[in-house]
Structure formats: C-alpha cells, structure tokens
Amino acid sequence: MDKLNRINSDKRLFLPFGMKLFISYLILIIVPIFIFGYMANTILVDLYGKQMNTNLTGTLAQIRDNINYKLEDTQRLSDILYFDESMPLEIVRYEEGWVSYQTTTKLLIPKFRQTVDSTNRKIWMSVYLKNETLPEIYNSDDPFSDALAKGKHWGLFHLKRIEDKPWYKDFPEENYGKTVVWQQVEDDSRFGRISLLRRLVDTRNPTKLETIGFVRISVYLSEIFQSVDIDKIGDGSMLLILDDNNRILYGSGDNVPDLQADYNLMNVSRFTVLDEALPKLNWKLTALIPDTVIQHETRKVNILTLVICIASFFVILLVALGVSRFFSKRVSKVVSVLNLFQQGDFHKRVHYRGNDEFTMIAASLNKLGEHTEHLIEEVYMTNLKKKEAELETLQAQINPHFLYNTLSSISRLAKFGQVDKQHQMVMNLAKFYRLTLNEGQTIIAIHKEIEQTQAYIDIQKVKYGDRMDVEFNIDPGIVNFVTVKVILQPFLENAMQHAWCGDRIYIRISGFYEEETDSIRFEIMDDGNGMSKEMLQQVDTALNNPVTTKSSGRGRGYGIRNVNERIRLYFGKEYGVQLYSRPGIGTTVLIRIPLQRAKHHASSLTNEKWTG
Numbered sequence: 001m002d003k004l005n006r007i008n009s010d011k012r013l014f015l016p017f018g019m020k021l022f023i024s025y026l027i028l029i030i031v032p033i034f035i036f037g038y039m040a041n042t043i044l045v046d047l048y049g050k051q052m053n054t055n056l057t058g059t060l061a062q063i064r065d066n067i068n069y070k071l072e073d074t075q076r077l078s079d080i081l082y083f084d085e086s087m088p089l090e091i092v093r094y095e096e097g098w099v100s101y102q103t104t105t106k107l108l109i110p111k112f113r114q115t116v117d118s119t120n121r122k123i124w125m126s127v128y129l130k131n132e133t134l135p136e137i138y139n140s141d142d143p144f145s146d147a148l149a150k151g152k153h154w155g156l157f158h159l160k161r162i163e164d165k166p167w168y169k170d171f172p173e174e175n176y177g178k179t180v181v182w183q184q185v186e187d188d189s190r191f192g193r194i195s196l197l198r199r200l201v202d203t204r205n206p207t208k209l210e211t212i213g214f215v216r217i218s219v220y221l222s223e224i225f226q227s228v229d230i231d232k233i234g235d236g237s238m239l240l241i242l243d244d245n246n247r248i249l250y251g252s253g254d255n256v257p258d259l260q261a262d263y264n265l266m267n268v269s270r271f272t273v274l275d276e277a278l279p280k281l282n283w284k285l286t287a288l289i290p291d292t293v294i295q296h297e298t299r300k301v302n303i304l305t306l307v308i309c310i311a312s313f314f315v316i317l318l319v320a321l322g323v324s325r326f327f328s329k330r331v332s333k334v335v336s337v338l339n340l341f342q343q344g345d346f347h348k349r350v351h352y353r354g355n356d357e358f359t360m361i362a363a364s365l366n367k368l369g370e371h372t373e374h375l376i377e378e379v380y381m382t383n384l385k386k387k388e389a390e391l392e393t394l395q396a397q398i399n400p401h402f403l404y405n406t407l408s409s410i411s412r413l414a415k416f417g418q419v420d421k422q423h424q425m426v427m428n429l430a431k432f433y434r435l436t437l438n439e440g441q442t443i444i445a446i447h448k449e450i451e452q453t454q455a456y457i458d459i460q461k462v463k464y465g466d467r468m469d470v471e472f473n474i475d476p477g478i479v480n481f482v483t484v485k486v487i488l489q490p491f492l493e494n495a496m497q498h499a500w501c502g503d504r505i506y507i508r509i510s511g512f513y514e515e516e517t518d519s520i521r522f523e524i525m526d527d528g529n530g531m532s533k534e535m536l537q538q539v540d541t542a543l544n545n546p547v548t549t550k551s552s553g554r555g556r557g558y559g560i561r562n563v564n565e566r567i568r569l570y571f572g573k574e575y576g577v578q579l580y581s582r583p584g585i586g587t588t589v590l591i592r593i594p595l596q597r598a599k600h601h602a603s604s605l606t607n608e609k610w611t612g
Contacts, residue, residue: 022324029316033309041305045298052297053274059232060276060287063239066227071196071280073119074224075180078198078215080115081127082177087111088202088212091131100133104156108134112154121223124193125154127200128214132158146191148218159214167197174199174209182281184249185216189260192250193218194281225250228285238271238288241278249283337365409463421462428459443570446511446520447479453488453509460496467504468496474511478520482596484566490559491524491589499528499587513595519575522591531581539579560589567593 081087090103108127116125124147138155139147147153162168167185181197188195200213221241228239230252238253246263248256257266263286271288278285333350340348349369350362410425432455450472457470470492488509495507510523531539542561564577571594581587 016328019324021328022320025320025323026317029320030313033312033316037305037309037312040308041302044301044305048297048301049294052294056233056274056287056289057276060274060285063227063232064276064278064285067224067278067285068280070219070224070226071182073121074123074196074217074219075198077115077119077123077125077217078180078196080118081111081200081215082198084111085203087200088204091129091134092202092212093131093133100135104134104137108156109137112156116152116154119152121152122148122220123152124148124218126157126216126218127154128157128159128162128216129200130159130212132160146187148191148193148220159211162214168214171197171199174201174211176201176203176206176209188218192221192259194221194224195219221250228252230254233287233289234293236290236293240286240288241283242286243283253288334361334365337369406459409459425459425462428455428462431455432459442485443482444485445479446474446481446483449483449485449488450474450479450511452486453492456489456492460492464496469504469506471506471508473508475513478511478513480597481520483520483593484570487563487567487591487593488522488524490563494559495524495526495528495587499526499530501527501529501584514592517592519592519594522589522593524589524591525586527586530583530585530587532583536579536581543577543579563591567591 087107090107093099093103112125112127116123134156136155136157138157139153165185167183171181172179179199182194183197184194185197186195187193196215196217196219198215199211200215201209202212203209225241228241228250230237230239233239236254238251238256240248240256240263241250242263243249248259248261248263250259251257268288270291272291272294274287274289276285276287337348337350349366406425406429410422410429414422432452454472460468492507492509495505499505505526505528507524507526510525512521513519514521539560543564560577560579567576575592575594578590578592579587580590
C-alpha cells in the first residue's frame with residue numbers, strides 16, 4: 001500500500017518537459033508585455049486628457065461663434081434703420097398734420113414692418129423718436145405681461161419716455177456704426193430676455209452726430225443661447241452663461257442652479273472648468289465637466305489597454321503552445337500510446353518520419369500493440385462462441401416441448417377423423433418451424449418474431465376455435481429492430497395450458513418503444529385465473545435464481561426462465577422478463593429488450609399495424 005501511495009504521489013508531481021518549456025516561455029514574455037502595457041496606458045491617458053481638453057475647447061469656441069452669429073443677426077436688423085439715409089430727412093420734419101401722417105404711414109410703418117419681417121425669430125422692436133409731431137403707435141397690452149411671447153412686434157414711441165431711464169442716461173457716446181450695447185433693461189430679466197440698444201443719428205453733419213431716436217430690439221435668451229446644449233459636452237456636465245458679476249443668466253444641464261444665482265457660491269471642486277469669453281455681451285460661457293466623466297473615459301482607455309494586453313497574452317500563449325508542442329511532440333506521442341496500452345486500448349499506432357531512436361521505439365510499440373490486440377481478439381472470439389453455444393442449447397430446449405404438444409393434438413385430430421383440421425395444423429406447424437429455423441440465425445427481426453407467433457396462434461386456433469381470442473397491438477416503428485427468436489410463443493403456450501378460466505380465454509400481445517429506458521417493451525396479458533402468491537414466488541425464484549432451479553429439471557417456470565436466460569445472455573442482465581399476476585384477474589408478462597436495428601433485414605411490414 002505504501003508503494004502504491006508513492007506511485008500516485010509521483011504521478012501528481014510529474015511535470016512534462018513540454019509543460020516546463022511552455023511555462024518558462026510564458027514567464028519570459030508576459031512580464032515585458034504587462035510592463036509595456038502599463039507604460040502605454042500612462043501615455044494614452046495623458047494624450048486622451050489633452051485631446052479631450054482640445055475637443056471641449058473647440059466645442060466652446062463653436063458655441064461662442066453660434067452665439068455671436070445670433071447677436072450679429074439681430075444687429076443686422078438695427079442696421080436696416082441705422083444706415084437708412086432717408087430716415088433722418090423725414091423724421092426730423094417737425095410738421096404736424098398731413099406731413100406727419102404721410103411720414104408715418106408711407107415711410108416709418110413699412111420700414112418697421114420690413115425690419116421685423118426680415119427675421120424668422122421672435123423679436124420686439126421699440127423705436128423711440130425725438131420728433132414728437134409723429135404719432136406713437138403701440139399695443140395697449142398689460143404692462144406686466146410678456147409682449148415678446150406674442151411673436152414679432154414693433155412699437156413707435158416718443159424719446160421722452162426713456163430719457164430718465166438709467167440705462168439710457170448711461171449709454172456710451174456715439175461712435176458711428178459701432179456703438180451697440182446688449183443689456184437687460186426694464187423687464188428683460190424677469191422674462192428671460194436681452195435687448196440690443198442703439199441710437200438713431202442724423203448723419204448730415206458728420207462732425208456732430210445728433211440723436212434723432214433710439215432703437216431697442218428685445219429677444220429671448222433661449223434663442224440667442226440655443227446652441228448652449230449640454231448634449232455637445234456630455235451627461236452630468238453643465239453649460240452656464242455668466243454676466244460680468246458672475247451671476248448665472250442661462251444654463252443647460254440637469255443640475256443647473258437657479259437663474260440669477262451667484263456662481264461664486266457653487267462648489268466646483270468636483271468639476272473641470274473651461275471658460276470662453278463672449279465679448280459682444282461682456283459675459284462668458286463656462287463649461288463644468290464632472291471628474292467622473294473624465295474618469296469614465298479614462299477607464300475606457302484602461303480597459304482598451306487591458307484588452308490589448310490580454311489579447312497579446314493569448315496570442316503569445318498560442319505561440320508558446322506551438323513551440324512547446326514542436327519540441328515535445330515526439331515524447332508526448334510515445335507517452336500517450338503507453339497510457340492507452342495501460343488502459344487496455346491497443347489500437348493506437350505511432351509513426352515518425354526519419355530514422356532515429358524514436359522511429360525504433362515507435363516500431364516496437366506498434367508491434368507490441370498488434371500482438372496484444374491479436375491475443376485479445378482470440379480470447380473474445382472464444383467467449384463469443386461459448387455464448388452462442390449456450391444460446392443454441394437453450395433454444396434447442398424450447399422446440400421439442402412445443403413439438404410434443406402439437407403432435408399430440410394432430411394425433412387426436414387423426415383419431416377422430418378431422419382431416420381438414422389435421423391438414424391445417426400440419427401446414428401451420430411447417431410454417432412455424434420454417435420461421436423458427438430461420439436459416440440457423442438466433443437473432444431475427446421483430447416482424448419475423450410476430451409472424452412466428454401468429455403461426456403458433458393459427459395452430460392453436462385449429463385446436464380451440466372460437467374459445468380463444470388473441471389480439472396483437474404492435475407499434476409499426478419497432479418491427480425492423482431485432483430480438484432473440486422465440487420469446488413470445490412460450491408465454492402463449494403457458495397461458496394455453498394453465499390460464500383457462502371457464503371455456504374462453506382472451507390474450508393481448510403489445511409491443512412498443514419505451515422512451516424512459518430507451519428500449520423495446522412487449523406485454524402479454526391474459527384474463528385467465530392468474531397465479532397464487534406461492535406460485536408467483538416460485539416462478540420469480542426460477543427467474544432470479546436459475547442455478548438453483550436447473551437441478552430440478554423442467555419445474556415450474558421453466559419456459560419463462562429459458563426466455564429470460566436467452567435475453568440476458570445475448571443483451572445483458574439489465575434486460576429480461578418480469579411477471580405480474582393476481583388470482584381471478586389474470587397474468588401480465590413484461591419483456592424488455594434493447595433498441596437494436598436489424599442489419600440485414602428489409603421488411604414491407606414497416607407501416608403495418610399488427611392485429612389478430
């Protein structure tokens with residue numbers, strides 16, 4: 001036992017030469033790969049951070065340009081009035097009556113309508129004129145409502161309405177063509193608007209530009225800042241528009257603070273902050289990108305690096321396997337053949353190219369395997385012939401018993417002069433033995449077994465007539481599989497001799513595929529007098545202990561035992577016969593055989609349903 005334990009221990013510690021070579025190769029390659037992966041990952045993360053910063057800066061610049069375009073587009077509307085040289089000549093005429101009416105209806109109203117209609121955005125244009133002889137034109141809406149919400153409108157007012165306003169008083173000095181101010185005035189802050197403020201001047205005296213009016217064009221911040229969209233930056237980020245006092249005027253994002261909130265009070269420690277100035281507004285565009293977004297993107301780089309390292313590892317793993325197998329192939333072939341020989345498989349052969357020691361070893365192993373396999377085949381054939389001889393002996397024991405009973409019946413028919421029945425029984429007997437002999441084959445197709453059983457029934461029909469009723473219920477799907485011959489007839493014969501209850505008997509023979517056990521199952525049922533418990537126990541003993549019952553000769557259960565032994569001898573001990581019986585109810589015989597297809601039988605009975 002100690003020696004066996006040492007052998008098993010040595011087997012567990014055994015490490016083949018090819019495996020040693022493979023492990024050494026991996027260690028020498030994997031370490032440099034992961035060092036290279038770490039360095040590459042560090043460089044990629046740094047480059048990605050710079051690239052991301054460049055992309056965000058470019059995105060902010062694009063947003064800034066879009067905002068400037070909206071501002072310039074609004075300024076273009078004021079240019080229509082500011083650079084119109086005909087307007088100063090008309091609106092400086094201080095004449096009431098018809099002249100004032102003509103100036104208003106023929107010049108100002110069409111010009112204002114043309115200005116607001118030249119854009120597809122919502123605007124509110126208020127024009128304040130110094131000439132009070134011209135009438136004011138405006139909608140008398142609720143002063144607390146948002147006039148811009150109704151769409152594109154304009155209004156004409158006198159300049160004196162705004163002369164006392166701080167935003168007008170503080171308006172910078174005029175620089176022709178350049179003095180434009182964007183500012184939230186009046187109720188702009190409350191309704192989320194901003195206004196373009198600009199003078200209208202008389203250009204007839206370039207050295208002294210006289211103010212003749214004032215233009216205020218109000219637009220929604222949401223239209224000016226339409227391009228301020230967080231989708232351009234990323235989830236979790238914020239885009240803010242801050243005024244010169246760092247108050248939040250506009251924002252995009254899920255966590256944007258309330259408008260007019262102080263940006264300085266925000267906690268931006270978890271954000272990367274980028275700014276872009278908006279010179280026309282004297283405001284700035286601020287982007288806040290959470291560190292988690294950058295970390296998430298960095299994690300992608302880490303994962304990509306890891307995937308590349310793992311892929312390289314597997315590629316090198318395959319190369320290492322190839323190299324190790326190349327050097328250990330010859331040794332492993334010899335070892336594998338020896339292992340198979342040890343397990344009892346002597347079919348494997350090994351061949352090498354060339355002429356060296358391995359070629360000589362391979363030739364010797366091949367010869368050893370060939371001789372051993374030949375010896376095993378001889379032993380197998382000897383056992384097989386012994387098995388066939390036992391099967392034929394058991395088969396030979398069945399036929400004389402049946403023949404004796406049938407000849408006795410024929411003798412009685414001759415004695416009573418029933419020639420026709422005697423002739424019919426002799427013909428059926430001849431058919432039965434022709435099927436039984438079957439050219440000396442022990443294994444037959446199931447449809448031939450059914451034919452043979454039917455021949456036996458025909459013999460008994462002559463003897464018993466209408467007193468016996470036999471029904472076949474055979475699944476046509478099983479008829480081309482094979483069975484040991486004469487496994488049904490002995491049970492029919494047993495029923496004819498012992499199962500009569502009165503002067504009539506009914507027998508049903510079924511055959512079908514049993515999916516649970518993947519086998520074929522036959523059932524022979526009769527409605528005879530059944531067996532007592534003692535008799536059933538004797539038959540069961542004969543089935544399960546054939547050695548103890550053989551010495552008693554042809555005792556009870558002999559035919560059942562014979563069939564059971566023949567099935568087990570050929571198919572194995574997991575197959576055979578089972579018996580169930582109750583006095584006064586009847587007996588059921590179950591026969592189970594494996595699912596084996598006939599190799600040399602072709603039958604037209606494949607689709608036929610057996611009935612008798």
